[in-house]
Amino acid sequence: MRLRKLSYAGGAEITGVDLGKDLPQVVLDDIRSAWLEHLVLVFPEQEFTIEQHIRFSRQFGELEEHPLKNLQGTNYPEIFEITNEPVDGKPSETGEIGRQWHSDGAYTTRPPTGSLLHCRALPDVGGNTWFANMYMAYETLSPKLQELLAGLEVVNDVNLYYRRGNGSRSQGKVEEDSKANPPVIQPMVRTHPETGRKALFVSEAVGVRIHGMTEEESAPLLQFLFRHSTRPEFTYRHYWRRFDLVFWDNRCLQHLAPKDFDFSQVRHMCRTTLTGTPCGRVEAALG
Numbered sequence: 001m002r003l004r005k006l007s008y009a010g011g012a013e014i015t016g017v018d019l020g021k022d023l024p025q026v027v028l029d030d031i032r033s034a035w036l037e038h039l040v041l042v043f044p045e046q047e048f049t050i051e052q053h054i055r056f057s058r059q060f061g062e063l064e065e066h067p068l069k070n071l072q073g074t075n076y077p078e079i080f081e082i083t084n085e086p087v088d089g090k091p092s093e094t095g096e097i098g099r100q101w102h103s104d105g106a107y108t109t110r111p112p113t114g115s116l117l118h119c120r121a122l123p124d125v126g127g128n129t130w131f132a133n134m135y136m137a138y139e140t141l142s143p144k145l146q147e148l149l150a151g152l153e154v155v156n157d158v159n160l161y162y163r164r165g166n167g168s169r170s171q172g173k174v175e176e177d178s179k180a181n182p183p184v185i186q187p188m189v190r191t192h193p194e195t196g197r198k199a200l201f202v203s204e205a206v207g208v209r210i211h212g213m214t215e216e217e218s219a220p221l222l223q224f225l226f227r228h229s230t231r232p233e234f235t236y237r238h239y240w241r242r243f244d245l246v247f248w249d250n251r252c253l254q255h256l257a258p259k260d261f262d263f264s265q266v267r268h269m270c271r272t273t274l275t276g277t278p279c280g281r282v283e284a285a286l287g
Contacts (some may be wrong), residue, residue, distance in 0.1 A: 001027060003034055009133040010253070011236040012038035016219045019056045019245060020048035023136050028059055031247075035060075036194055039253055040131050040236055043245040046118065050090070050270060053080050057116045057272035060247075064275040067108050067181055082257075083268040085121075096255035101132065101230055102205035104250050104273065107158040109281060113274040117275050119240050121268035126261030129246070131236045134199040136284045137229035138189060141200075144146075149188045151202075153211040154222070155283055157183040160206050185211050186280035188225075193277065199252040200229050211283075229254065250276070 004013045012034060028193065035041050048056075054076065057063055065076040083094035104113040117129075138146065159178050188210075190201040204226040209218040238246060248255065261267060 001030060003038075005038065006040075006042065007236040009136060009151050009236050010038065010039035010131065011041045011042065011046065011213070012040070015044065017043065019043055019046045019223055020052040023059075032060065034287040035247060035249060038083070039133060040238070041247040042238065043247070044241060045243055046245045047243045048118075050076055050079055053116070053118050053270060054272060057274070060116075061113055061274040064110075065113060065274070066210065067105060070124075078272055080271045080273065082117075082271060083121075084263055085266045085268055095263075096259070098129075098205075098255070099259060100203075100205035101226065101254045101256045102203045103128075103134075103201065103254050105200070105276065106186060106203040107156045107181055107184060107206045110212050110278055111186075111276045111280075112250045113272050113276045114248055114250050115271055116245060117269050117271045119244045119269055121266045122240050122242050122267035123261040123267055127240055127267040128258065128260055129237065129238045129240070130230075130256040130258065132230045132247060132256075133234045133236075134201065134229060134252050134254060135192075135197050136226075136234045137231075138198050138200040141228070152188045153185045154188050154202055155183050155208045156203065156250045156280075157208045158188055158206055159183075160208055171182075171282040184280045185283050190251065190279070195252075197252070200225065200228065202229065203254060209256075228233050230256075250274075258277075 001014060002016045003009070014031065014034065016263055017023065031041065056064065064078045065077045082094045082097050083092050085092055103111060104115055141149070151156045156183050186201060188201055190199050191197070192199060202222065207222055207226070209215045210221065
């Protein structure tokens, strides 16, 4: 197994391993250690089946089913398909996913540990994914602001994404998924359970307001944190190649899928997601 660093903010390419085959535990341990250190791992030329994708992913933890049940698109509940390819002559409901910076599942009370995204089809150019290091985002804040954020929480609501006019989903499906995923309150700073490092935990895609404040009162601080956390020096931009597998740590990263390609060409990704530990609480439960 060979490792090559990809950027200052994180990211490493690993070659010399075939993820479609059974790997010895020592190699899996090395992969996990590299993942915790570099946050984003890129495995090029991994041309394997969906079953092999699932099997490899399970070696790093339990796999979740996507919390937005109406977006499930395969016969495999562990697989979340992200594609702009039409389905039965209708626009794909996942083609516009990820257009704002976000941490997967930040609108749930069990945000995922990590995700493993496999590229099955790619446009001629573009279709990239950006990642932002939220350790760096937190550690470069002033001590006084760090102290302030330690006592603050943010209200995350998946409805914010749809209020902005994103996606091609029917109102009925949006309402059904929103009812199943009510607004949640999350800490604005998380401590990584394995590394012990603190990471900023704000997400422009779903972050509505600071808990206990109005949206107007919250906006200046939230907008500053959204901008600060995605400064260029905190980011790694991945230029996909077909059959890349990218494995990232959702507990200390945000990511973004810009619409930087010809939408008449197919971009098709398959994702497995590692179930996370409980974090945050449902806002409605507070009464």
